[in-house]
Amino acid sequence: MGKVLEMEEQKRHLTAKRGYESWKRRFSETFDPNAAPADLSDAVLAALIEGSEESSMALYELIMGFLGLGKGPRFYSLEAADIITVTDITLFLLDQLRFESMRRLQWIEDWPTVHIPLLDLVEQFSTRYSPVRHQTPRLSTEHPRFAEYQEAFEGDRDLFIRRLIPDAIKCFEEKKKPR
Numbered sequence: 001m002g003k004v005l006e007m008e009e010q011k012r013h014l015t016a017k018r019g020y021e022s023w024k025r026r027f028s029e030t031f032d033p034n035a036a037p038a039d040l041s042d043a044v045l046a047a048l049i050e051g052s053e054e055s056s057m058a059l060y061e062l063i064m065g066f067l068g069l070g071k072g073p074r075f076y077s078l079e080a081a082d083i084i085t086v087t088d089i090t091l092f093l094l095d096q097l098r099f100e101s102m103r104r105l106q107w108i109e110d111w112p113t114v115h116i117p118l119l120d121l122v123e124q125f126s127t128r129y130s131p132v133r134h135q136t137p138r139l140s141t142e143h144p145r146f147a148e149y150q151e152a153f154e155g156d157r158d159l160f161i162r163r164l165i166p167d168a169i170k171c172f173e174e175k176k177k178p179r
Contacts, residue, residue: 016032049098051094139161
């Protein structure tokens with residue numbers, strides 16, 4: 001039994017190494033196989049949440065590395081089913097990273113995926129996270145628009161949170177700039 005667990009841990013380590021290879025070069029940081037959104041530095045988080053082609057490519061590289069689909073630039077030559085899978089996971093991770101930036105700004109409450117390793121979020125997406133990919137965290141009671149959030153119909157609260165994302169990205173960028 002110990003050998004099986006050791007082999008699984010070694011496989012996880014190699015998968016993480018393959019996935020984080022491009023991020024290590026891109027961000028000049030190292031990443032642990034158990035790195036969760038909450039563990040990323042502000043600089044890495046800021047680079048990933050902006051929604052540019054470069055940030056998308058960084059997420060493609062990570063996901064494709066974890067899934068053994070090659071390097072990021074190969075994204076455009078993947079089979080259609082793989083492109084859809086990588087795109088779905090990219091959008092899910094982008095949400096999780098943006099929520100993490102909002103959490104650091106103290107705009108939202110803590111939520112379960114903030115502490116789940118990125119490797120697990122990717123590998124278990126179709127079985128565990130796809131059904132909940134559109135859920136959002138609750139707005140913090142400290143946020144200036146909390147009363148408005150509370151008054152919103154419960155079914156509209158996810159949209160309320162998502163509408164805050166552009167402002168959160170801007171505020172997070174300002175927060176990380178040296179003064």
